[in-house]
Amino acid sequence: MTISNHPLWLVGFRPFFALACLAGLSLPMLWALIFSGTLPAPTTTFSSIQWHAHEMFFGFGWAVLGGFLLTSTKNWVNQRGYHGRALIFIVSAWLLERVGMWFEGMLSPAVFRISNNLFLVSIVVMLAWTLIKYRQDDSYRDNYLFLIILPLFLVSKNLMVSSDYFQFGWVMAIGLFRMAFLVMFERTLTQFMKNVFQVSILRNPTLDGSIKLLALSLVFAEPMPTPLASGISLLLALLLIGRFFFWKPQLALRRLDLGIMYLGYLALVAQLLINASNPWLNGAWVGSVSVHVFTFGVMGLVIPAMLIRISKGHTGRKVIFDRLDLWVLRIMILGFITRIVAPQLFPAAYIYWIDLAAMCWLTAFSILAWRYIPYLVQMRVDGREH
Known part of the structure; x- marks a missing residue:
């Protein structure tokens, strides 16, 4: 067996989910140690906060x-x-980007730009080419949205390492990831609820389209007039809340493996409501609540559940969340509480809450790495190739 024929390189989720587990257990803890002064900051001309934000979104x-x-x-x-080989190339580019981000201050601007954009340019071109070349066979009519948002990720990532446009960059990043999660919620929860409970959830093309159009506009919330951005955020939140009650949460919340997806949906709504209230409540929160409600509440809750589900299902195993899987989800909920809720109640212990939240990520993703990386580097158990 050659390296390129190894099971790890058969499907995209295999190497990248392994990297996601390793990044999830290490990047938050690295930031906690840098934030507390225990570790020196990366060698960069931009701030350590910019490094942290960039690595959590783009790493x-x-x-x-x-x-x-x-x-x-x-x-x-x-x-x-x-x-x-195509997969090996883009994984290598992802790894090169991590090294370049840590040692940016020691690289020439040209070398850094290449190291920092090679992965994303390559994968965006690959994905766009697939969607365009085979558009006649595409089973989702709204996949044109990915042709819009994927190139915008490149704009966002370069703004995030700029000294003048960092805030513009991370607001764009949240807006783009929000779009991706909204599309994912529509497609996966429709399927999950039908498979598990044999029920259909509301899918109205006008409502769904309006939600995605409003979300797309919020990708550019930073340069908008504040009242306009707040109004759009509020309207989008209200539409999502209205749809939520037609998605049968009373059933989904009975099971943590599905309920965690609904909690992530609600965290997305909460982040929009926080943004909508900023003109009146800005400064009332302890810490950067808006961005962390999204990163801990949406990404932090939904991603582990999706990693478990896809890693089992696409390696030929039954998609059943066992006791340890459910504990991973509980630990991530605890991480959300310690990072978002606890600092509002006990702000004097802010740095300790950051440490505890990072420990939650370290623990949960260490369990995921220990359990699922062996699945990702082995052949499917059902005999299928990929």
Whole structure:
């Protein structure tokens, strides 16, 4: 067996979910140690906060999103996905980006730009080419949204390492990830609820389209007049709340493996409401609540559940959350509480809450890495190739 034929390189989710587990257990803890002064900051000309934000969105976040989209797009258009040498190349580019981000201050601007954009440019081109080339076979009519948002991620990531446009960059990043999660919620929860409870949830094309159009506009919330951005955030939150009650939460919340997805949905709504209230409550929160409600509440709650589900299902195993899987989800809920809720109640212990939240990520993703990386590097148990 050659390296390119190894099971790890058969499907996009395999290497990228392994990287996501490693990034999830290490990046928050690294930041906690840097924030407390225990570790020196990376060697960069931009701030350590910019490094942290960039790495959580474009290191951890894009390891997950890249693995998800590389796997999903092949199913959407019924084509063999990128594998072998192509997959090795973009994984290598992701790793190069992590090194470049840590040592940016020691690199020439040109070398840094190449190291910092090679992965995302490559994977965006790959994904867009798949969606465009096989558009006649595409099973989702709204996949054109990915052709819009994927290139915008490149704009966002470069703004995030700029001294003048950092806030513009991370607001864009949240807006783009919000779009991706909204599309994912619509597609996966429709399927999950039908498979588990044999029920249909509300899918109205006008409502769904309006939600995604409003969410797309919020990608550019930063340069908008504050009242306009707040109004759009409030309207989007209200539409999502209204739809939520037609998605049968009374059933989903009976099971943690499904309920965690609904909690992530509610965290997305909460983040929008916080943004809408900023003109009146800005400064009332302890810490950067808005961004962390999204990163801990949406990404932190939903991603582990999706990693478990996809890692089991796409390696030929039954998608059943066992006791340890459920404990991973509980630990991530605890991480949300310690990072978002506890500092509002006991702000004097703020730095300790950050440490505890990082420990939750370290513990949960260490369990995921220990359990699921062995699945990702082995052949499917059902005899299928990929």
